[in-house]
Amino acid sequence: MSVSGNTPLFNTSHGKLRIVMAQMDFLVGDIPGNTALIIEAAKRAYSEHEADIVVFPELCITGYPPEDLLLRPSLNLRVSEALECLQNAELGAAIVIGVPLRNDGLLYNAAVVIDGGKVTGRYFKRFPPNYQVFDEKRYFAEGTGALVVDIRGVPVGLTVCEDIWANGPVEDSVAAGARLIINLNASPYDIGKQARRKALLEHKSRENRVSIVYTNLVGAQDELVFDGGSMVFDHSGTLAVEVPQFAHGLFPVDFLCDSHCQPASQPLPAEPSLEANIYNALVTGVRDYATKNGFRSVVLGLSGGIDSAVTLAVAADALGPERVRAVMMPFRYTADISLEDAEAQAMAMGVQYDVYSIEPMYDAFMGVLAAPFEGTTADTTEENLQARIRGTVLMSLSNKFGSLVLTTGNKSEMAVGYSTLYGDMAGGFDVLKDVPKTLVFRLAWYRNSLSPVIPERVITRPPSAELAPDQKDEDSLPAYDVLDQILSLYVERDFSADAIVAEGFDQADVSRVIRLVDINEYKRRQAPIGVRITERGFGKDRRYPITSGWKSGN
Structure with missing residues (x-):
């Protein structure tokens, strides 16, 4: 279901800027279909919300993660055709999109600004992640330097996802004159992720005295779920706007850009319970x-x-x-x-x-x-x-x-x-x-x-x-409240057997559980994929050899 944010407070003029966050779902590999979605959303943001800028998620042109589709010979041609289509679309608003872009023989995870039928800015992601479910260094080169682009008279610094977690990109953009940071994201869900995002953005915006527009992908791709939760923090580190997690739609935010680009605060959504969040x-x-x-x-x-x-x-x-x-x-x-x-x-x-x-x-x-x-x-x-x-x-x-x-x-x-x-x-x-x-x-x-x-x-x-007859799970396994704690320590936190025992668990239970985890890797390799909700799920996250002489005692 598509929903929209609150009614904007003013029209664009005299240092006023309206940004629409397009928290949307895209199909990996469907470049023509994704391009059509971007055009439709940008035109609607302009006609319904009088947007000056429409911000889309990371790699929205290809969907995220495109994986080895990025190695296909026809990728460059398809992306070029999509960019040409967007430039010819008469969108009204400027758009900031995520796209894989080749430059001087190297492929970059890029943010591109299209305004008035022209590409007016290209930023190359500086910190492609290579941990947990991320494998971006397999495909992307590292960008260098900041990009500050003038959009409707406001100097805007662009960053892409992981850049906001690292030292340098935001700081360099502000040093180069940016009065507003736009951050494009395809940040997958896990338990507690939104709280960690908020803590990071609060710190980055306050320390750099700059407002940050954080636009995230929503939807799912194979085992990954993207929860949206797009946000705006002002230059004091205050959360001004938060889009509900798992909501689809266009969400306008108004800024008054005088000494700072100050967002107009909106009522914040209620904090969902852990169970509600996971269930969604x-x-x-x-x-x-x-x-x-x-x-x-x-x-x-x-x-x-x-x-x-x-x-x-x-x-x-x-x-x-x-x-x-x-x-x-x-x-x-x-x-x-x-x-x-x-x-x-x-x-x-x-x-x-x-x-x-x-x-x-x-x-x-x-x-x-x-x-x-x-x-x-x-x-x-x-x-x-x-x-x-x-x-x-x-x-x-x-x-x-x-x-x-x-x-x-x-x-x-x-x-x-x-x-x-x-x-x-x-x-x-x-x-x-x-x-x-x-x-x-x-x-x-x-x-x-x-x-x-x-x-x-x-x-x-x-x-x-x-x-x-009369079979019970706990005839074959430790009690689930014990088992799950041991598994959390071993699978998700990489504790050794000795370290888990030191946490107060029975040596026999720990040894038995660890042995079962280790010898059943072959089964998990043949299991269907499933929704990832923790920081360390079986699949993309945890890749252990089936044939191994490793001992997990310490």
């Missing part, structure tokens, strides 16, 4: 992944457990119940309450709901395997077979109806390998892949605070895979 990130991730990849619908296995319950809620909220199909696949170990609760949630959410017993399929498999298994004792092989039959059913429905299979594994399970390859891991997108189990429970309570769709006993009963 998951919804955004599912919506964009399914929609941008052309899936008309999604399908998932609904077990009566909490992981599939939260996954179903996110899917229905993201796509609408008419695009969601839930399938219960009971076996002899499936409890009656699991059947009852799965049906109750499906009915409450209005999704298509089907029940297919896997008993006859299991018996058929075991008949074939009777000879090679003769004389052996039943073990996890038979348990995993149940999961693999369920995976086959879901993938068959996916093939037949063009639905995306959503898997339901959480981060705790992915970490220790409590999952079945080609079974419950079979699918295209894992909604909870970066959500620890203890947080899954909190998200379930949060979703029920909006409307009670998850039966309460799904949340309160002990978690179980129901692959064996």
Whole structure:
């Protein structure tokens, strides 16, 4: 849904400037489509808000991150055609856009100003990041020096994303005469990110005595979610304007540029709860992944457990119940309450709901395997077979109806390998892949605070895979409140085993958990991608060798 900011306070004249922040979603690789979106948004910002400047996110021409599309031979031609199209579009306002730009044989992550049908400024990002999910040095050269460009009589310094986190770009721009800083961003979401952005911008604006316009991307690309949260800080370090996270639209801000470019303050949005923020990130991730990849619908296995319950809620909220199909696949170990609760949630959410017993399929498999298994004792092989039959059913429905299979594994399970390859891991997108189990429970309570769709006993009963009689997750794993703390220290903070024990955890638990994390890297390499919500998710963030002699004791 598109929304706009408050009504501007004055028209442009006598040192007054109106900037519109275009907090928008772009499709990676669709340069013509993104260019059309920019033109439409710029014209609307000018006609509806009388914008002087419209600021778009980083690399909006290509979408972010374009990854190895930046290596394609036709990139330069496509970008040149897009820039020519923008210059010929008669936009009315000046625009600041993000674009990959080649100069003297090198490719740069650039901010480009187009005003009056001409390119009036080109700034090359000075600090392309190369940590966590970022890999920009693979593609981009480092820019040098500041750029201050005159826009409507105001000297404006340009910076791009990481430049604001480093020492130099803002300082150099101010030294060169900038009275206003515009910062283009494609800053991905993680828990606590907006607070860290605010602390940084408060410091940068106050220390340099300059207002900063921070415009961020919104939407999702594969596992990354971009939450927007565009902001304006004034020269005293005061937050004057904040766009709600995950909102799409055009957000005008008025400036009075006399001794400083002072933004007109606007009411700030309410601070969302942690659970609300994360839930919005998951919804955004599912919506964009399914929609941008052309899936008309999604399908998932609904077990009566909490992981599939939260996954179903996110899917229905993201796509609408008419695009969601839930399938219960009971076996002899499936409890009656699991059947009852799965049906109750499906009915409450209005999704298509089907029940297919896997008993006859299991018996058929075991008949074939009777000879090679003769004389052996039943073990996890038979348990995993149940999961693999369920995976086959879901993938068959996916093939037949063009639905995306959503898997339901959480981060705790992915970490220790409590999952079945080609079974419950079979699918295209894992909604909870970066959500620890203890947080899954909190998200379930949060979703029920909006409307009670998850039966309460799904949340309160002990978690179980129901692959064996009376099975409980904590029969095989430490209690989740302990497990998640150990995983956070080891996976997200790189603590050694000795350091984790020093935090007060049992030596046996720590050794066991670390061993499980290490030996299950091969599973995670074959797992579907999922929404990243932490600073260290499995996927782009954490890349460990499968074959390794490394010991994690100290």
